[in-house]
Amino acid sequence: MYGLYIHIPFCVRKCLYCDFYSLPTAKGPVSQRVASEDQPDQPEFLAALGKELSALPENFRPETIFIGGGTPTELSRADLRAMLQTLRERVDLSGVIEWTCESNPGTLTEEKIEILLRAGVNRFSMGVQSFDPATLEFLGRIHSGDEARDGFRLLRSVGATNINLDLIYGVPGTPTEVVQRDVESLIELNPEHAACYCLIFEDGTPLTKLRNKGFVREVDDDTELAQYNIIRSALNAGGYKHYEISNFAKSGRECLHNLLYWGGGEYIGLGPSAHSHWNGERFANVRHLGQYIKRIETNRTTRAFGERLEPEAKARETLVMTLRRLDGIAAAEFKQLTGFDYHTLCGDKINWLTKEGLLDASNDRLRLTECGLFVSDAVFSELV
Ligand code: SF4
Known part of the structure; x- marks a missing residue:
């Protein structure tokens, strides 16, 4: 999609x-x-x-x-x-x-x-x-x-x-x-x-x-x-x-x-400051209306920033995005999306966060727990 x-x-x-x-x-x-x-x-x-x-x-x-x-x-x-x-x-x-x-x-x-x-x-x-x-x-x-x-x-x-x-x-x-x-x-x-x-x-x-x-x-x-x-x-x-x-x-x-x-999918954003994730690349338009218009009028790029993440960094990013959903992500789905096993990618962190009661890694699925929901930003910063 x-x-x-x-x-x-x-x-x-x-x-x-x-x-x-x-x-x-x-x-x-x-x-x-x-x-x-x-x-x-x-x-x-x-x-x-x-x-x-x-x-x-x-x-x-x-x-x-x-x-x-x-x-x-x-x-x-x-x-x-x-x-x-x-x-x-x-x-x-x-x-x-x-x-x-x-x-x-x-x-x-x-x-x-x-x-x-x-x-x-x-x-x-x-x-x-x-x-x-x-x-x-x-x-x-x-x-x-x-x-x-x-x-x-x-x-x-x-x-x-x-x-x-x-x-x-x-x-x-x-x-x-x-x-x-x-x-x-x-x-x-x-x-x-x-x-x-x-x-x-x-x-x-x-x-x-x-x-x-x-x-x-x-x-x-x-x-x-x-x-x-x-x-x-x-x-x-x-x-x-x-x-x-x-x-x-x-x-x-x-x-x-x-x-x-939240599924790591691809989209294109238009207009000043809009972000895109397209063909594996992340980029954003300039955050200034006048510059945005001028660049378009003079056939220059509207991009202020762009990056192509390495596969491992991309997989980590996909992990934290999908963990925003309450049903989290199944190990098989994650492998299919990224080519990585999340335990190989960050097994130590997952084990530690699970012990702390912030992640639930049961049934071949990873998701935030009730406690993890409210401190999700802290959980995600451990995983990226
Ligand atoms: S200024 Fe207010 S209404 Fe406009 S985008 Fe921000 S929060 Fe929304």
């Missing part, structure tokens, strides 16, 4: 914790706008994206598409329509099974949803993060809890039958009871999929700067774990299967595009 990812680098304004590459649009606060000569408009970006689409490898026939960002639904109706039209003209979409578009409350309209559905989008993802006013304000989100509910209902009423909602926990100042209410509110809406992430203090974000200056204190591990467990049990009780560290789905509604990432 192959995937196509398209990065739309615009948001109404930047959330305080966000590390994704996106530029605030004119509707955002003046303080966040970049100098106008550095901020190409959306049509210029779409023209460059059209050229990148035309340069996709011949015979590239994606089975999953993910339009993310940024906030794709922040594009105007005309730009959204033009982008989807270009995509249809330049890519063979006959094999597409799942086509997701990300959105944020406050940027969805009936017309935009209709345009997306008509183009073939069959899965929507909406960044709710919380329904709680204080939490939303702390995170710098542009919407209220009610606007998130309205956005979800609008999606449903126009015809969206497969929706993911994102939540964030581990937010400083947000009591655990609020997290409990957030997950209950999400379940009440009854989306097909939920993604629940612990807030990360990424380098360089305004939130991290506030922490470094002592204005914000990170939530302690015990509280984060308690909140994670509350989310897990509420969603399990609500009929959602926990299938990846942060992802939960109703039966048969797992995200195929993300499963492709």
